[in-house]
Amino acid sequence: MSSQREPIGVIGTGYVGLVTAAGFAELGSDVHCIDIDAAKVARLQAGEIPIYEPGLAEMVARNRERMHFSTDIADALEHARLLFVAVGTPPTYSGDADLSAVHAVVGAMPPSDRHALVMKSTVPVGTGRAIKRVFAEQGKEGFRYVSCPEFLKEGSAVADFLNPDRVVVGDDGDWAGDAVVELYAPLRAPLVRTDIASAEMVKLASNAFLATKISFINEIANVCEETGADVVEVAQGMGLDDRIGPKFLQAGVGFGGSCFPKDVSALKQLAGNSGYHFQLLNAVIEVNELQKRRVMGKLVKHLGTLVGKDIALLGLAFKPNTDDMREATSLVLSARLQAAGARVAAFDPVAEDEARELLQGVRFASGAMDAIKGADAVVLVTEWQEFRDLDWGEVAAAMAGSVVVDGRNALDPAAVRAAGLAYEGVGRGEGLTRIAADGTDAAGAALGRG
Numbered sequence: 001m002s003s004q005r006e007p008i009g010v011i012g013t014g015y016v017g018l019v020t021a022a023g024f025a026e027l028g029s030d031v032h033c034i035d036i037d038a039a040k041v042a043r044l045q046a047g048e049i050p051i052y053e054p055g056l057a058e059m060v061a062r063n064r065e066r067m068h069f070s071t072d073i074a075d076a077l078e079h080a081r082l083l084f085v086a087v088g089t090p091p092t093y094s095g096d097a098d099l100s101a102v103h104a105v106v107g108a109m110p111p112s113d114r115h116a117l118v119m120k121s122t123v124p125v126g127t128g129r130a131i132k133r134v135f136a137e138q139g140k141e142g143f144r145y146v147s148c149p150e151f152l153k154e155g156s157a158v159a160d161f162l163n164p165d166r167v168v169v170g171d172d173g174d175w176a177g178d179a180v181v182e183l184y185a186p187l188r189a190p191l192v193r194t195d196i197a198s199a200e201m202v203k204l205a206s207n208a209f210l211a212t213k214i215s216f217i218n219e220i221a222n223v224c225e226e227t228g229a230d231v232v233e234v235a236q237g238m239g240l241d242d243r244i245g246p247k248f249l250q251a252g253v254g255f256g257g258s259c260f261p262k263d264v265s266a267l268k269q270l271a272g273n274s275g276y277h278f279q280l281l282n283a284v285i286e287v288n289e290l291q292k293r294r295v296m297g298k299l300v301k302h303l304g305t306l307v308g309k310d311i312a313l314l315g316l317a318f319k320p321n322t323d324d325m326r327e328a329t330s331l332v333l334s335a336r337l338q339a340a341g342a343r344v345a346a347f348d349p350v351a352e353d354e355a356r357e358l359l360q361g362v363r364f365a366s367g368a369m370d371a372i373k374g375a376d377a378v379v380l381v382t383e384w385q386e387f388r389d390l391d392w393g394e395v396a397a398a399m400a401g402s403v404v405v406d407g408r409n410a411l412d413p414a415a416v417r418a419a420g421l422a423y424e425g426v427g428r429g430e431g432l433t434r435i436a437a438d439g440t441d442a443a444g445a446a447l448g449r450g
Contacts, residue, residue: 005028006082009083082118090262154324170197207263208264221427235251254287298424301424305340313379314372314380347370348382413425
């Protein structure tokens with residue numbers, strides 16, 4: 001890539017900030033990364049990557065000469081006119097986004113007519129308008145503002161940056177918006193250039209819709225369990241309709257992570273603060289919470305009381321290929337299992353360090369089979385590939401009981417049952433109870449899969 005590309009600043013070196021910084025460095029920009037966490041900055045300066053994201057360490061290593069790390073925001077102001085803001089905006093107790101880190105960045109900006117804040121953090125609609133008002137009140141009218149929401153998915157964030165399905169730029173039609181568009185131009189992604197408020201809404205609306213899709217298929221899964229239908233077959237049939245599509249139609253134990261729960265709550269709260277009752281999102285949130293409880297019901301159905309039972313949780317992170325534990329289903333399950341009197345062992349390939357800070361009373365196993373040994377039941381919480389590849393005969397021999405709850409519909413039911421184990425998926429219905437005595441999938445054979 002050309003070394004003549006514009007240098008940029010990135011404020012915040014979390015999942016979004018570090019991937020964004022490394023991505024722009026890969027495209028040829030010098031990137032000045034700022035973070036208030038001195039220990040994190042020291043690790044980055046030493047070449048250590050503080051988060052797990054496939055391909056990120058390699059990208060940072062390739063671009064070490066272009067990436068500069070500091071705790072002093074003046075370093076970014078000196079070298080770059082575009083300052084990408086990627087700080088945390090976690091939910092408050094009310095459900096509103098906590099914008100304290102954003103306000104701290106705004107307050108640290110000096111009067112300038114050559115700099116612009118480019119908001120990557122997910123913020124409520126109206127934040128850009130409020131920031132511009134603050135700039136005006138502080139005599140910083142010349143400071144430009146652009147909304148450029150991120151659409152990176154943890155676990156595939158590097159690929160998402162380099163191959164975006166769209167770039168959204170919300171601005172006032174000035175030099176700052178033009179400069180952001182130019183930065184993204186080499187990626188040849190569809191461009192949505194709009195006003196600031198609409199750009200802010202695109203991110204919230206997108207995540208709320210995807211969360212709605214997940215809750216919808218989970219509701220369908222629950223009805224499938226009552227009627228004998230198989231949600232996997234139902235989702236396949238639905239997904240072939242190009243108006244629906246197959247993505248986010250995987251039933252399971254609910255969504256988590258740093259985006260969906262927070263953004264759904266933030267949009268619901270934004271609507272309420274504006275005088276509108278967003279009834280649909282209330283249902284989306286409720287369904288997601290209830291879905292986690294249904295795992296408990298499946299365990300009780302097979303085990304009766306959970307007092308004194310040993311339960312193995314396979315996976316702790318909210319999704320595979322990340323160590324992010326924010327709003328992870330495992331947090332709820334482990335707490336409820338222990339409250340019901342069960343003993344919990346857990347294993348995750350990469351998230352243990354993060355999980356240890358959040359989970360109490362859990363035995364952290366050295367591997368999947370260590371967690372499974374002596375368990376009365378196994379619950380697949382995160383669909384890491386190594387759990388899909390388990391030898392179920394070996395699992396059955398190691399367990400004290402025989403119950404496997406597939407919380408992500410990621411396992412082969414026939415293989416699990418062939419090992420003599422009781423398989424419980426999510427919404428799998430009668431299609432999977434009609435397994436022949438020899439372990440073959442009778443329903444699948446009837447559908448031409450046998």
